[in-house]
């Protein structure tokens with residue numbers, strides 16, 4: 256009898272397993288990258304979009320699904336698409352950063368990205384990873400639990416993705432081109448947007464203002480994504496509280512707050528309850544600006560949280576004017592710290608405790624003295640210099656005729672060197688008054704090699720060179736635990752004891768505190784070439800990036816797949 260029962264139990268288990276496996280779907284999509292007229296702020300621009308949509312299409316999948324996206328480039332620029340936060344286990348060829356994992360898709364060409372979502376749930380997004388195209392080429396990528404599984408919180412009545420963007424009343428490619436020519440800072444944006452719409456506080460924008468629905472007693476799961484190019488943003492709603500439940504496609508221990516801060520690249524999932532008098536309430540976002548003496552877009556974007564039961568405007572009566580929330584001051588770093596220190600994993604997690612690779616990377620800006628063959632028009636940075644940026648004093652230069660991953664795969668020499676410093680070449684008071692002689696980095700394509708399976712810790716240390724700033728540092732191909740953050744110079748002697756090795760949050764982008772540091776840990780279990788960079792696009796262009804090369808392990812399952820047949824070559 257017992258044997259039969261065991262047999263039956265195993266049988267049922269196998270059937271359920273097979274069913275859950277077969278539940279995983281393959282989703283096919285076509286992304287046509289093309290110029291599309293988009294009218295904002297009273298003017299129409301020919302913006303680069305996907306399928307004529309701005310923002311681009313929302314992809315919704317279940318954990319375990321496979322996405323197959325054919326990207327067809329009908330625009331006049333090179334393009335690639337990056338699936339921000341997707342781990343790309345063994346499928347690094349589908350990651351997307353131009354000249355890191357592939358050459359760009361040239362105008363008229365196409366490339367099919369193929370990858371499987373493994374063990375990730377929540378909100379991610381996709382965006383172009385070439386020049387400043389992501390200003391208009393981006394969309395949400397929502398990962399639901401596997402079919403038959405549920406959220407670790409009561410099922411919300413509705414869900415709304417909110418993409419915060421940044422809009423130039425100009426061609427963003429021209430904006431960055433001009434900055435590259437002059438060596439100065441690029442023009443700041445003219446508006447922030449919520450799902451592509453600036454909202455009521457901008458000229459010619461009221462008509463399109465984004466409406467987020469809710470009803471009395473309902474819960475709306477709002478998935479906030481900071482897709483802005485260059486600006487960390489505060490986000491709030493009048494009279495409503497957020498219950499934060501996730502970030503970067505990892506669940507969090509729920510906590511309540513009235514304001515979020517998201518660096519570009521970061522996502523935050525919040526529950527909003529319809530517990531206020533039925534009416535209209537502004538949702539608002541504006542800059543968190545930590546850099547000093549730098550211009551920034553100080554406008555405010557709004558959307559409207561609208562109760563379905565809110566009194567309708569009758570003939571001749573205007574709609575109720577929404578209630579405006581108060582936002583933190585632009586430089587309110589305290590609010591940012593309080594918010595980021597509230598993030599915890601829901602339960603004890605497996606953080607590496609022994610470390611094989613202990614890395615210390617400074618991150619910050621710099622100034623290049625005007626090169627002898629440049630004229631003064633090309634050196635319009637502070638005091639006749641050109642802006643630059645670096646990690647460990649290396650300003651990263653992308654290859655231009657092969658990708659790093661291809662060079663690695665084919666054994667092509669001379670594309671990169673593996674001598675990226677594990678520590679700053681010179682130790683100094685990083686957040687103090689740094690001698691001008693240390694403001695000019697060297698440039699190069701220097702990478703760090705990591706053994707498969709190595710347990711890695713990276714201390715990310717801001718510098719005050721030119722200006723201290725909160726840098727959103729994003730690592731491709733990995734999620735990492737943020738075990739600590741703080742201000743001033745990281746001190747291993749006194750700061751190590753404060754590490755949270757119990758329930759630190761898991762992220763793919765960490766907003767490193769202005770004039771401070773953050774410590775991340777992960778296991779290098781995904782072979783490939785993974786760029787780590789500041790997600791302020793202006794800083795990528797200046798070289799605030801590096802690449803981690805993770806070796807294959809043993810056997811097929813620990814090795815990167817073969818490159819796809821249609822991988823764009825240079």
Ligand code: C2O
Nearest residue numbers: 337339352520729
């Ligand atoms: Cu969302 Cu390399 O970036």
